Amino acid sequence: MTVFDIVGEEAILAGDATDAYFDRTETTLRHAGKNPHVVAEVTADQFPDGGFELFAGLKDAAHLLEGHDVDVDAIPEGRLFDGGPVMRIEGDYLEFARLETSLLGFLSHASGIATAALETRQAAPDSQVLSFGARHVHPSMAAMVERSALVAGVDGISHVAAGEVLGREASGTMPHALMIAFGRGNQEQAWQAFDEAVDEDVPRIALCDTYSDEKDEVVRAVEALGDRLSGVRLDTTSSRRGDFRHICREVRWELEARGEDDVDIFVSGGLGPDDLRHLRDVVDGFGVGGYISNANPVDFALDIVEIDGEPAAKRGKLSGVKEVYRTADGGHHVGLRGHDAPADAEALLQPLVRDGDIVDDDLFDLDAATARAVDDAALTGFS
Ligand SMILES: O=P(O)(O)OC[C@H]1C[C@H](OP(=O)(O)OP(=O)(O)O)[C@H](O)[C@@H]1O
Numbered sequence: 001m002t003v004f005d006i007v008g009e010e011a012i013l014a015g016d017a018t019d020a021y022f023d024r025t026e027t028t029l030r031h032a033g034k035n036p037h038v039v040a041e042v043t044a045d046q047f048p049d050g051g052f053e054l055f056a057g058l059k060d061a062a063h064l065l066e067g068h069d070v071d072v073d074a075i076p077e078g079r080l081f082d083g084g085p086v087m088r089i090e091g092d093y094l095e096f097a098r099l100e101t102s103l104l105g106f107l108s109h110a111s112g113i114a115t116a117a118l119e120t121r122q123a124a125p126d127s128q129v130l131s132f133g134a135r136h137v138h139p140s141m142a143a144m145v146e147r148s149a150l151v152a153g154v155d156g157i158s159h160v161a162a163g164e165v166l167g168r169e170a171s172g173t174m175p176h177a178l179m180i181a182f183g184r185g186n187q188e189q190a191w192q193a194f195d196e197a198v199d200e201d202v203p204r205i206a207l208c209d210t211y212s213d214e215k216d217e218v219v220r221a222v223e224a225l226g227d228r229l230s231g232v233r234l235d236t237t238s239s240r241r242g243d244f245r246h247i248c249r250e251v252r253w254e255l256e257a258r259g260e261d262d263v264d265i266f267v268s269g270g271l272g273p274d275d276l277r278h279l280r281d282v283v284d285g286f287g288v289g290g291y292i293s294n295a296n297p298v299d300f301a302l303d304i305v306e307i308d309g310e311p312a313a314k315r316g317k318l319s320g321v322k323e324v325y326r327t328a329d330g331g332h333h334v335g336l337r338g339h340d341a342p343a344d345a346e347a348l349l350q351p352l353v354r355d356g357d358i359v360d361d362d363l364f365d366l367d368a369a370t371a372r373a374v375d376d377a378a379l380t381g382f383s
């Protein structure tokens with residue numbers, strides 16, 4: 001009996017986090033004495049269509065498949081893909097049939113979130129971009145959301161427990177609740193109490209939009225904290241937002257007019273890539289929540305493409321074992337294994353699991369994945 005309605009690790013590892021029809025499949029195939037040797041591929045699109053997405057979720061997928069008598073190849077986490085397989089599984093079908101639901105869930109959701117995070121990263125490459133959308137998702141998914149955002153190269157995360165899972169320090173500024181708790185008109189008391197109470201290593205970033213005009217509250221924060229003020233956050237509610245860019249420029253002007261050139265301006269609230277492109281030259285950093293955390297999963301499917309060595313894909317899918325390549329011009333090519341690879345191209349699928357053992361954990365190392373995402377975004381021209 002669990003306190004929260006959450007499917008736990010035990011059920012996932014045991015293959016019980018599966019769709020009922022896989023139970024039926026297993027029962028039927030065992031009854032019929034069938035357990036063919038197959039090659040199955042995880043794909044979203046069969047052919048490249050120019051729409052790159054960022055591959056994430058491989059760490060959990062690898063640990064799901066570990067210990068099962070299968071061989072798995074995958075593209076490294078942090079690589080971009082555009083059609084064709086991101087993973088290939090070879091083995092007796094019943095070795096992994098019931099793992100499909102969790103396998104696709106791990107890869108689909110994380111890759112969708114990582115792709116959205118990369119869009120924000122690329123929209124403001126020289127700015128601080130912080131992921132803080134955990135409030136929009138089920139708490140059991142917070143670590144996945146934050147990890148996927150980090151794969152895309154965001155500069156920080158807000159969720160404390162997720163940070164502990166990932167070995168990353170969570171960061172943040174202050175919520176409106178803190179300002180409200182001190183009462184209308186007492187913003188200075190709130191900022192000063194924060195400055196007195198919070199660890200010295202936490203930047204003093206004052207939220208300046210609670211009860212009064214942003215410019216007014218920023219000037220008051222400067223007067224209240226002086227040199228201890230390291231930044232301000234403008235989270236202007238949509239009903240007041242108007243020309244947000246002008247507000248930010250006005251605030252910057254007033255800070256410089258008071259010699260406060262070093263006070264950073266952070267903005268948040270309903271921001272997406274277009275907003276970051278529009279504001280990146282007038283502010284120093286962004287808090288992005290829903291655009292990242294609420295991203296749609298990538299629509300991955302797991303399809304048998306070869307059975308006992310023979311081509312076997314269903315309608316709409318492509319038979320045979322495939323390779324995917326990054327071409328020198330940043331393109332993505334899908335071809336049958338053993339057929340001509342494009343000239344000057346890099347084959348992306350690499351050995352991940354052999355005979356049930358993980359053989360290369362660099363494929364899902366978080367720092368390595370982030371580095372790959374930055375490089376591949378540049379090579380493919382992702383934006
Ligand atoms: O829109 P998103 O990109 O998902 O970012 C989350 C919103 C919600 C929250 O604001 P509030 O609800 O005002 O809460 P808080 O007082 O904590 O700022 C936060 O400051 C951002 O504005």
Ligand SMILES: [Zn+2]
Nearest residue numbers: 175176235269
């Ligand atoms: Zn707010």
